[in-house]
Amino acid sequence: MSRRLALVLVVAISGLASPQAAAAEQTPTPLARKLAQALRAPHVAPSRTGALAVDLATGLPVYSHNLTLPLIPASNEKLAVTYAALHAFGPAYQFETQVIAEGEQEGALWRGDLILKGYGDPTLSSLRLNALAAQIRGYGITRVTGRLVGDESFFDSKRTAPGWKSWFFINESPPLSALTADRGRYRGRTSRNPAQAAAELFREALLAAGVSITGRTVVGKATDGALPLASSSSLPLLHVLRFMNRESDNFTAEVLLKHLGTQLTDQGTTFAGAAVVRQILTEQQIPVGGVRIVDGSGLSRLNRLTPAMLVAMLQKGYADPLVRDVLLSTLPLAGRTGTLRRRMLGSPAAGRVRAKTGTTREASALSGYVKRRYVFAILQNGSPVSTYWARRAQDRFAAVLATN
Numbered sequence: 001m002s003r004r005l006a007l008v009l010v011v012a013i014s015g016l017a018s019p020q021a022a023a024a025e026q027t028p029t030p031l032a033r034k035l036a037q038a039l040r041a042p043h044v045a046p047s048r049t050g051a052l053a054v055d056l057a058t059g060l061p062v063y064s065h066n067l068t069l070p071l072i073p074a075s076n077e078k079l080a081v082t083y084a085a086l087h088a089f090g091p092a093y094q095f096e097t098q099v100i101a102e103g104e105q106e107g108a109l110w111r112g113d114l115i116l117k118g119y120g121d122p123t124l125s126s127l128r129l130n131a132l133a134a135q136i137r138g139y140g141i142t143r144v145t146g147r148l149v150g151d152e153s154f155f156d157s158k159r160t161a162p163g164w165k166s167w168f169f170i171n172e173s174p175p176l177s178a179l180t181a182d183r184g185r186y187r188g189r190t191s192r193n194p195a196q197a198a199a200e201l202f203r204e205a206l207l208a209a210g211v212s213i214t215g216r217t218v219v220g221k222a223t224d225g226a227l228p229l230a231s232s233s234s235l236p237l238l239h240v241l242r243f244m245n246r247e248s249d250n251f252t253a254e255v256l257l258k259h260l261g262t263q264l265t266d267q268g269t270t271f272a273g274a275a276v277v278r279q280i281l282t283e284q285q286i287p288v289g290g291v292r293i294v295d296g297s298g299l300s301r302l303n304r305l306t307p308a309m310l311v312a313m314l315q316k317g318y319a320d321p322l323v324r325d326v327l328l329s330t331l332p333l334a335g336r337t338g339t340l341r342r343r344m345l346g347s348p349a350a351g352r353v354r355a356k357t358g359t360t361r362e363a364s365a366l367s368g369y370v371k372r373r374y375v376f377a378i379l380q381n382g383s384p385v386s387t388y389w390a391r392r393a394q395d396r397f398a399a400v401l402a403t404n
Helices: 003-014 019-026 030-039 074-088 126-138 194-208 237-247 250-261 270-283 307-319 324-330 387-402
Strands: 049-055 061-065 096-106 109-118 148-151 217-219 227-233 353-359 363-370 374-381
Touching (some): 030 049, 030 387, 074 270, 307 374, 353 387, 363 387, 374 387
Antiparallel strands (some): 049 061, 363 374
């Protein structure tokens, strides 16, 4: 955050009005007036709306309204997870899945168990399981006498996050687990036991590779002395984040948050992951007053972010040459890609705005960048909020910035 923006935020948070701020309130610029007009919409309460737009070149606000008001962010929550993951792991980070063996090999026979151990890869697929099975066959093994074990112990066993509505389970996100293949799909449906389903898919891959297993498929945990036999890595984190943000994928965000949690504890939890996100925000001097991180996806009604926090975080990301282009590339492009592919079509914002959307019954949000000139955040809440009118206001706001 620039010193000037930091000063503006400190003044706003403390409630002290500087002469410059007072003058700005008395004589809003033509741009500020246009942005205020753009935000006005039926069925969207100004008292439950927060917005901030900042000039990236000067670091100064061009518009602000309730910039420190804590609001439900919907999927703008994913921006905090994105920022934290890039800082904690870097864009080249890859998620690993291993096959671990307990026992010993006797020619083509493996006497003991095979363990498929997950480390929180949200992109693990049947194709990658086939590659793992081929590695096992490459050792000359054609028969396993023991069991096939699915090990999801890298995370805790909670399948959802705090504050979720009950129907979000499976409908909005597959069950959370450190071991999930094909996003939990098995035999045409989403399994409520993702580790078991992943292990069953791996059994099928082994059989197709010419490796039979005598024992049954179970969920368990590898011992410390188990022998690593095979491994598979995901695409770099950059690609995972692009999919997550462009399609607003809840499952990926939640798994990433638990993965962040392993930085604090031996077992990834949503609570620990949220603590890591907050820690990174604090270390980066991003204002966290009123901020409450509860999950990774934004599905939780307990989350609270502020426009001040979102803009400061996005501004920090833009100022970091190691983060800037990666962060920009993960965001949908207005009228072109992801959740913005059908929005702002034919407006000055099309092709000029990269931003993260957010939609729940209680919240609508849009935060991102305009022409590499402005950074902005809009959070709108209601009981419920009108998604139609909220988006109209957001799109108008972005279009005004795009014409300046």
